[in-house]
Amino acid sequence: MTRDSDVSFLEDFHAVAQIGATPAHGVDRQAATAADRETREWFRAFAEQRGWETRVDSIGNQFALVELVPGAPYVLLGSHLDSQPLGGRFDGAYGVIAGLHAAERIAARAVSATAGPVYNVAVVNWFNEEGGRFAPSIMGSSVFAGIKNEQEMLEVRDLSGISVREALAGIGYLGTDERPVVSAYAEIHIEQGRILEREGLTIGAVDRSWYTQKLDIEVLGEQSHTGATAMADRHDALLGAAKVIAKVHEVTDLFEPETLVSSVGQLTLEPNSPIVVARRVHLIADLRADDAATVLAARDQLLADVTEIADAYGLTINARDFDVRDNQHYPESGLALAEAAAAELGLGSRRIRTMAGHDSVAMNRIVPTVMLFVPSVDGVSHCEREFTRDEDMVEGVAMLAEVGWRLAHGALQAEDAGLSGTSATAAAHA
Amino acid sequence: MTRDSDVSFLEDFHAVAQIGATPAHGVDRQAATAADRETREWFRAFAEQRGWETRVDSIGNQFALVELVPGAPYVLLGSHLDSQPLGGRFDGAYGVIAGLHAAERIAARAVSATAGPVYNVAVVNWFNEEGGRFAPSIMGSSVFAGIKNEQEMLEVRDLSGISVREALAGIGYLGTDERPVVSAYAEIHIEQGRILEREGLTIGAVDRSWYTQKLDIEVLGEQSHTGATAMADRHDALLGAAKVIAKVHEVTDLFEPETLVSSVGQLTLEPNSPIVVARRVHLIADLRADDAATVLAARDQLLADVTEIADAYGLTINARDFDVRDNQHYPESGLALAEAAAAELGLGSRRIRTMAGHDSVAMNRIVPTVMLFVPSVDGVSHCEREFTRDEDMVEGVAMLAEVGWRLAHGALQAEDAGLSGTSATAAAHA
Numbered sequence: 001m002t003r004d005s006d007v008s009f010l011e012d013f014h015a016v017a018q019i020g021a022t023p024a025h026g027v028d029r030q031a032a033t034a035a036d037r038e039t040r041e042w043f044r045a046f047a048e049q050r051g052w053e054t055r056v057d058s059i060g061n062q063f064a065l066v067e068l069v070p071g072a073p074y075v076l077l078g079s080h081l082d083s084q085p086l087g088g089r090f091d092g093a094y095g096v097i098a099g100l101h102a103a104e105r106i107a108a109r110a111v112s113a114t115a116g117p118v119y120n121v122a123v124v125n126w127f128n129e130e131g132g133r134f135a136p137s138i139m140g141s142s143v144f145a146g147i148k149n150e151q152e153m154l155e156v157r158d159l160s161g162i163s164v165r166e167a168l169a170g171i172g173y174l175g176t177d178e179r180p181v182v183s184a185y186a187e188i189h190i191e192q193g194r195i196l197e198r199e200g201l202t203i204g205a206v207d208r209s210w211y212t213q214k215l216d217i218e219v220l221g222e223q224s225h226t227g228a229t230a231m232a233d234r235h236d237a238l239l240g241a242a243k244v245i246a247k248v249h250e251v252t253d254l255f256e257p258e259t260l261v262s263s264v265g266q267l268t269l270e271p272n273s274p275i276v277v278a279r280r281v282h283l284i285a286d287l288r289a290d291d292a293a294t295v296l297a298a299r300d301q302l303l304a305d306v307t308e309i310a311d312a313y314g315l316t317i318n319a320r321d322f323d324v325r326d327n328q329h330y331p332e333s334g335l336a337l338a339e340a341a342a343a344e345l346g347l348g349s350r351r352i353r354t355m356a357g358h359d360s361v362a363m364n365r366i367v368p369t370v371m372l373f374v375p376s377v378d379g380v381s382h383c384e385r386e387f388t389r390d391e392d393m394v395e396g397v398a399m400l401a402e403v404g405w406r407l408a409h410g411a412l413q414a415e416d417a418g419l420s421g422t423s424a425t426a427a428a429h430a
Numbered sequence: 431m432t433r434d435s436d437v438s439f440l441e442d443f444h445a446v447a448q449i450g451a452t453p454a455h456g457v458d459r460q461a462a463t464a465a466d467r468e469t470r471e472w473f474r475a476f477a478e479q480r481g482w483e484t485r486v487d488s489i490g491n492q493f494a495l496v497e498l499v500p501g502a503p504y505v506l507l508g509s510h511l512d513s514q515p516l517g518g519r520f521d522g523a524y525g526v527i528a529g530l531h532a533a534e535r536i537a538a539r540a541v542s543a544t545a546g547p548v549y550n551v552a553v554v555n556w557f558n559e560e561g562g563r564f565a566p567s568i569m570g571s572s573v574f575a576g577i578k579n580e581q582e583m584l585e586v587r588d589l590s591g592i593s594v595r596e597a598l599a600g601i602g603y604l605g606t607d608e609r610p611v612v613s614a615y616a617e618i619h620i621e622q623g624r625i626l627e628r629e630g631l632t633i634g635a636v637d638r639s640w641y642t643q644k645l646d647i648e649v650l651g652e653q654s655h656t657g658a659t660a661m662a663d664r665h666d667a668l669l670g671a672a673k674v675i676a677k678v679h680e681v682t683d684l685f686e687p688e689t690l691v692s693s694v695g696q697l698t699l700e701p702n703s704p705i706v707v708a709r710r711v712h713l714i715a716d717l718r719a720d721d722a723a724t725v726l727a728a729r730d731q732l733l734a735d736v737t738e739i740a741d742a743y744g745l746t747i748n749a750r751d752f753d754v755r756d757n758q759h760y761p762e763s764g765l766a767l768a769e770a771a772a773a774e775l776g777l778g779s780r781r782i783r784t785m786a787g788h789d790s791v792a793m794n795r796i797v798p799t800v801m802l803f804v805p806s807v808d809g810v811s812h813c814e815r816e817f818t819r820d821e822d823m824v825e826g827v828a829m830l831a832e833v834g835w836r837l838a839h840g841a842l843q844a845e846d847a848g849l850s851g852t853s854a855t856a857a858a859h860a
Contacts, residue, residue, distance in 0.1 A: 085701035086653060086709070132703035159702075192658035212657065214704065223516060223813035226693045226716040227642065228622035228786040231682050233809065238694055242675035249669050252661050263656045264668055266704040267697075271515035272589075273562035274644065274696040274714040276812045279516070284704040286656040356658040379663065382706045383653035 026384025056175025088386025486605025518816025
């Protein structure tokens with residue numbers, strides 16, 4: 001790659017960061033909003049300017065196809081351009097824009113290479129990775145991978161009652177195009193943790209994802225007057241919810257430090273009037289650990305806590321498991337490939353776990369997948385001060401282009417066939 | 431009164447309960463909504479059918495004027511037709527419909543009375559007593575009494591950003607009519623407590639209101655990823671809010687049972703996404719006690735608690751006093767009048783305090799005021815199962831008509847002049 005191509009990448013990255021920009025340098029581009037549409041128009045223009053075909057599937061995933069080997073399956077690179085409300089400008093967007101630039105470099109390199117690619121390259125902007133507006137998250141890639149039902153996902157509604165189907169149609173991105181056949185997937189993302197920064201390394205090769213689950217909790221009390229109801233006569237759903245929220249936090253103290261993360265981020269309160277004791281609170285708890293047994297133990301403890309809270313305050317509390325995601329192990333062959341690529345580029349790397357979910361977790365279910373991290377300053381994410389340095393982003397694009405190049409030569413298919421015999425499975429899934 | 435007039439009252443009461451009716455026998459008629467408009471049309475039709483003048487003032491208070499003594503001030507009877515979201519069908523509506531029927535009976539009695547009234551009679555439907563949609567509550571009567579600024583109140587906005595001015599104009603009830611000159615005020619309301627029911631009495635004569643205040647509390651944290659942020663790195667505004675909510679409840683344990691009520695009924699959460707640690711929670715705590723010192727001590731304790739919570743969880747918490755209402759003592763002469771009226775009608779009565787706020791609390795600041803209660807089954811209110819028996823409502827209408835009759839003869843003005851020399855003050859205020 002050249003210095004010009006790095007400048008071009010950075011210009012594109014910082015231009016996209018202006019779409020849905022917030023005053024404190026973040027972005028607000030929730031799925032299927034006007035700002036999300038605007039990033040999609042940008043993605044399409046990038047591809048069309050290079051003569052690449054673009055497609056949109058029936059769950060709003062957007063593809064740019066770079067044909068190198070007519071009729072061959074595609075090595076897919078990408079991530080998502082949607083964000084959390086007041087989210088950061090790196091999460092997701094970096095991976096898509098890096099993917100577009102990596103694809104361009106792979107295409108350029110193929111022109112003069114003695115051994116050309118055996119697969120095509122494509123870039124994807126997955127629909128609704130964040131799940132801030134429409135739950136569950138990782139929606140578009142999960143439908144693509146066949147682990148979520150498309151019709152059910154299209155009927156999911158946001159808090160104002162608008163469905164995924166309506167929202168996608170509203171921005172003109174409820175597509176009908178055929179999905180590309182994929183042979184491998186690679187994604188690069190900011191770490192959202194402090195490990196790479198602390199160790200002074202540029203690249204993380206993700207070996208597995210944490211075990212995660214959500215608990216959907218409904219606290220039912222009785223509406224009454226905050227002024228005129230004796231304390232003993234109250235069935236205060238918000239008080240019960242407050243006790244649940246505290247327990248969801250405190251359960252992490254029962255385990256080794258930082259082995260479990262657990263919190264409540266979403267809550268709706270009815271009727272939400274200053275002088276009315278609440279009748280109903282609905283909230284979602286998010287539990288994650290590397291070790292599945294830790295999450296399950298925490299969940300069991302919380303279910304016991306919830307029963308105690310219901311009894312103590314005269315409430316009914318319904319809790320159900322939701323969005324359970326097992327540990328996903330990325331293939332050993334992909335890790336070795338990433339380590340070799342980093343070594344060739346002279347980039348420091350290490351294996352790393354992901355606590356956050358990513359589209360690659362879904363894709364890893366159906367094709368050989370490589371998941372890469374670059375450093376996050378202070379490890380913060382899902383907020384406006386999320387930050388990754390330009391130098392690290394530029395190194396990451398080079399890394400993704402190298403990984404993509406090797407994948408386009410069938411690296412994982414060949415290695416898997418030799419090492420573990422999974423190529424038939426991968427091909428069948430693809 | 432006759433059995434016919436009781437039937438007529440009950441028919442009207444149960445007809446109005448159908449406006450904005452909810453499936454579980456409550457009503458949802460928040461201030462300046464379509465359902466609120468519909469009750470106002472009903473009120474106007476009731477007055478017009480009897481040839482009474484109707485007026486709407488510039489904060490949406492609605493009046494029906496029964497002229498008995500041309501040019502004289504008015505004895506005002508009434509309450510409010512707005513409700514909480516999923517509120518009860520008795521709170522407020524009973525007092526307005528009782529007021530209309532009492533006024534009709536007073537007018538009929540005046541025709542044949544040997545000593546006619548010296549004041550006129552009017553009925554009022556106060557705007558936004560509940561405060562569920564627009565805070566503060568008791569809005570229309572407080573503006574009428576001059577204790578809230580009308581222009582400020584017209585600029586108050588609901589959670590969706592609509593102002594009082596816009597909402598009133600939207601339902602056609604931002605009026606321009608002159609306010610009637612008032613000599614005295616009487617209101618009847620359901621008790622919203624268990625005392626009358628427990629003692630088998632029909633009438634409560636309210637001697638004073640509880641001291642009340644709200645605390646407006648803003649909890650500021652930092653938005654971050656629920657999955658990828660180490661527990662130690664979090665500044666979780668919702669966790670802080672949950673601790674505050676628990677403290678607002680637990681502070682009542684520091685005082686004698688049932689001397690203090692305290693709770694949080696309203697809360698907004700930002701950004702309210704399942705996988706984002708919250709950056710901001712705004713909530714309102716409501717504290718009430720008969721003894722002002724109890725509320726002040728509880729408030730001081732909560733401010734100390736809030737500081738501790740902010741320190742413990744790395745948050746900023748801003749708390750400010752809001753909507754402070756001193757004890758209001760209803761005049762002794764009015765209590766004696768109510769007791770005499772109850773005795774004449776053969777109704778059991780007692781003096782009673784009100785924990786809830788009422789429009790009469792505002793009116794008592796400017797004119798001699800009588801506040802009456804009828805029993806509430808189980809003491810519940812601000813909920814769909816709020817209930818008062820037909821027999822008790824009917825006795826209450828007779829009571830209000832008797833009290834109104836005496837007020838229209840200048841009972842409080844004469845007594846005050848004799849007993850305490852406050853008639854000049856009352857007249858000046860009126």
